[in-house]
Amino acid sequence: MKAAILKQLGPLEPFHLVDLPTRSPGAGEVSIKVRATSINVVDTKIRAGMGDIAPAGDIVLGCDVAGIIEAVGPGVTRFAIGDEVYGCAGGVKGRDGAYREQMITDARLLAKKPTSCTFEQAAALPLVSITAWEALVDRAQVKPGETVLVHGGTGGVGHIGVQLAKALGAIVHTTVSSDEKAQLAKKLGADVTINYRARQVVQYAAEETNGRGYDVVFDTVGSDNIAASLEALAVNGRCVSIVSLHTSPDLSALHMKNARLDLVLMLIPMLTGEGLERHGFILENVARLVDAGRIQPLLDDRVYSLDELILAHDHLASGAAIGKIAVRVS
Template sequence: MSTSTAPTMQALVLAAPNGALTPTWLPRPQAAAGQVLVRIHASGVNPLDTKIRAGAAEHAQQSLPAVLGMDLAGVVAEVGQGVSRFKVGDAVYGFTGGIGGLQGSLAQYAAVDARLLAHKPGRLTMRQAAALPLVFITAWEGLVDRANVRSGHKVLVHGGAGGVGHVAVQLARARGAEVFATGTAAQAGYIRSLGATPIDHEVTSVEAYVNAFTDGQGFDIVYDTVGGPVLDASFVAVRRYSGHVVTSLGWGTHKLAPLSFRGATFSGVFTLLPILTGEFREHHGEIMEQATTLAEAGQLVPLLDPTSFTLDTAEAAHALVAEGRARGKVVVSVLP
């Protein structure tokens, strides 16, 4: 007489704010209708993951206990009813959970909404692919969906060497724009390697770089990925009448008068919304297919922190991000 055991998987579970990421054996999920089961190879770590862990991200609406991790790359292990875009064995990636009550990617498997996924670029490793989804979607929604970036535009990206920023620079360049990016003196070489003109924000005033690079007219698009005073600076760096300011961190209190006095427009990006509401999730998958196209063309390469992490050392990965010591996107390798 034989007995069958339901399949399990290893995951890291956060039970309480500021708690440990505890290795736990959980039932392996199954792909429901509209879902695929992904065997996760790599999990991206974003600053928001560490804020959720610290209990400082109410907007992410993640109740505990939970498996964290928003970005994944892996291979389709099972296809649910009604899914035709993917088949077993396909390499995929996407921003698929870790918020809104959805299981995250610090686990060996996840059953995810197929609309959120795209085919992984063959030119990128699993680690590189897992670094992209959240930051690329954020960059695309700001530059393309809101500001319609195109050839002829002068684009200023604040934080051009950061997670969203370095992707935004590459995206704007791929769409034909002339790109400028703020950063530190130490980041200038990397920003220049992306094809952008670096601006040392620590020594150069807004007025000085607006005059130097736009003859005082302002930039067609300003993408703020930093927030706070940098968003206020964006309002005075944008072109009069036709300029557009976009921010992914517009959470403070700001005076809109400088923007209004320039006759410019403003948009905010909240990348989590389709995950939290269930609405327009297919657009995230569409955006990630655009990322695949750019990556395959050699126009999109994420900057990875060189340190290797596994599920056993994911605590150290979180610490690196939370303490601001990462030298690129941090990724946890789930499948050795």
């Protein structure tokens, strides 16, 4: 079975295509014939050197997978051979990644893939959809009629964030960097688009909310943007960020607004083994939203193959991609 491995971690480490032995699924596991995966920022960060959460040995990265069940281990009742599934199901410590033709994973992490999607589209969804769900549904608990600011509305997590906030009944504002991306964000359902290069956060937060600030800010950008997100909040607001390592924003705005900051690391169930079934549950709901046309995955024009992973990673790092970058595996 063909797999793309890293021999060690490092920002410039190449992938090596090798032949790995196949194995059978254990209790609670399934074997997936991998049809597609997609690139997430966390894959590039782990590759660059996050040894604490990286798989060991011949390192096979890749969190997201879409494929076909080809074997079912003892105790698995939710899936049968031939089922088309998707999930954020590996690529971290103790779990096989998806950069391979056959992947063994815990069945609880999977759901049946949306029927209206290609495998490439389905593989683009799991990590970003679960992240957006945990941020907007579980943490911020967005209510209909609330005004939600999603940073980076055409990015990987952002484009799902815009659509999910809309599905929750929110008035959705989103930041973009160009008129082209503004058009795209509008198509995804954004009510208001904000070119963050043209206005500072304090300015647009005041102008676009009649001085109230946002009920919820979903920060998908991180670094200096967290401080900006806190400034954009309304009194009693909630900020959710997914990017905050080595970031030390001044908390004064959060305090004076009696507000909340949630940090979402959606890898936690995979890393701890607790709460795996919640991810399968979320993806079942996401599949229904996708098939109902309420959420659509946004794929960058270029789809890569398993021997072009380095190009796919570089493309993500370039910042030029729109939406998700998919990789066709078989």
